[in-house]
Amino acid sequence: MVGMERGRIRLGTVAGIPVGAHWSVLAIFGLITIILGASILPGAVPGRSPIAYWFVAGAGSVIFLGSLLVHELAHALVALKYGVGVRRITLWLLGGVAELTENPRTPKSDFRIAVVGPLASLAIAVVALIAAYVAHPWIDTLLVAMLIWISLVNLIIAVFNMLPGAPLDGGRVLRAFLWKRTGDRERASEMAATAGRFLGFIFIGLGIMRMGFGQFGGLWLLLIGGFMLMAAHAESEATKLRRRLAGVRVSDVMSRRFDVAPAWWPVEQVLANTTTGHRVVPVVSATGTPVGVVNIADLARLDPHVRMRATIADVSRPLPADAIVGVADELVDVLNRIEDVDAIFVVDRGAVVGVLTSEQLFGRPGL
Numbered sequence: 107m108v109g110m111e112r113g114r115i116r117l118g119t120v121a122g123i124p125v126g127a128h129w130s131v132l133a134i135f136g137l138i139t140i141i142l143g144a145s146i147l148p149g150a151v152p153g154r155s156p157i158a159y160w161f162v163a164g165a166g167s168v169i170f171l172g173s174l175l176v177h178e179l180a181h182a183l184v185a186l187k188y189g190v191g192v193r194r195i196t197l198w199l200l201g202g203v204a205e206l207t208e209n210p211r212t213p214k215s216d217f218r219i220a221v222v223g224p225l226a227s228l229a230i231a232v233v234a235l236i237a238a239y240v241a242h243p244w245i246d247t248l249l250v251a252m253l254i255w256i257s258l259v260n261l262i263i264a265v266f267n268m269l270p271g272a273p274l275d276g277g278r279v280l281r282a283f284l285w286k287r288t289g290d291r292e293r294a295s296e297m298a299a300t301a302g303r304f305l306g307f308i309f310i311g312l313g314i315m316r317m318g319f320g321q322f323g324g325l326w327l328l329l330i331g332g333f334m335l336m337a338a339h340a341e342s343e344a345t346k347l348r349r350r351l352a353g354v355r356v357s358d359v360m361s362r363r364f365d366v367a368p369a370w371w372p373v374e375q376v377l378a379n380t381t382t383g384h385r386v387v388p389v390v391s392a393t394g395t396p397v398g399v400v401n402i403a404d405l406a407r408l409d410p411h412v413r414m415r416a417t418i419a420d421v422s423r424p425l426p427a428d429a430i431v432g433v434a435d436e437l438v439d440v441l442n443r444i445e446d447v448d449a450i451f452v453v454d455r456g457a458v459v460g461v462l463t464s465e466q467l468f469g470r471p472g473l
């Protein structure tokens with residue numbers, strides 16, 4: 107999700123994947139707690155104290171968010187199993203999202219990464235129902251009602267996510283199926299995105315109808331429909347880009363004009379010798395091997411004394427592994443990495459031979 111970086115609270119790391127929440131998740135937490143505490147629980151088990159209702163509603167809301175996280179983790183872990191990187195998992199206003207760093211390479215892995223999320227939600231629904239059934243003689247009826255609600259809502263999540271349109275899991279399943287049948291991943295993506303647009307319009311239509319009848323829940327459908335339209339659009343734009351870039355190598359588009367900062371040079375000497383205006387410059391060893399990066403603006407801000415005396419090695423930052431690509435790599439495979447790094451350095455037989463920056467590729471500075 108673009109823009110999810112800001113306002114993101116880091117919760118921890120699971121299997122090396124950063125797990126976080128966007129502040130907008132508080133809206134779900136509040137809404138679910140209110141719906142449970144003010145309506146569903148008092149309706150199912152009347153005559154309890156308000157404190158009991160709110161306490162169990164709060165706990166139900168936390169378990170609900172936990173079950174969203176399990177759904178996303180299921181996607182992420184299967185992705186890792188198929189060698190597809192996972193950038194991060196984030197909970198936000200409309201649920202959870204597991205961001206993959208690249209596309210699955212086969213229809214089979216595409217299918218399995220997608221289908222395991224709804225399966226995880228289905229499994230939670232079954233476990234919560236069994237827990238409610240087994241524990242009901244011993245635990246408070248309010249807790250039993252909450253467990254049954256958890257079961258129901260996870261069943262709804264499983265079914266909703268299997269609707270066949272991108273960006274829903276069902277859309278990915280549809281894409282994998284079409285990809286397998288036609289052998290054309292891009293065409294399959296385009297069709298799944300079209301189905302997603304169609305679903306988005308249906309949700310918006312249903313949302314407007316419900317709002318017309320004075321039902322607040324219609325707003326939720328409008329939000330989901332709007333999000334699906336946007337995501338389906340982004341999906342088809344990405345597909346068009348992939349199609350246009352098919353067969354284009356990194357070496358075809360990289361800039362061969364780039365500055366380097368030899369690690370042993372004084373900072374001042376590098377500043378005096380930069381000519382390209384690139385913001386980020388690779389630090390190289392005597393053999394031309396990239397060993398770090400420096401930001402030219404940061405160097406210029408250093409005290410003049412430091413600039414004269416310190417060497418580049420003293421002020422260089424480590425080079426992220428994602429910032430290096432081979433000269434023969436396909437451009438589409440490295441494009442989305444530019445979101446995570448300031449510049450990508452193109453290496454041939456160990457030495458830097460070119461550079462890719464977001465300014466150069468998209469005509470705008472990176473994030």
Ligand SMILES: [Zn+2]
Binds near residue numbers: 177178267275
């Ligand atoms: Zn999912």
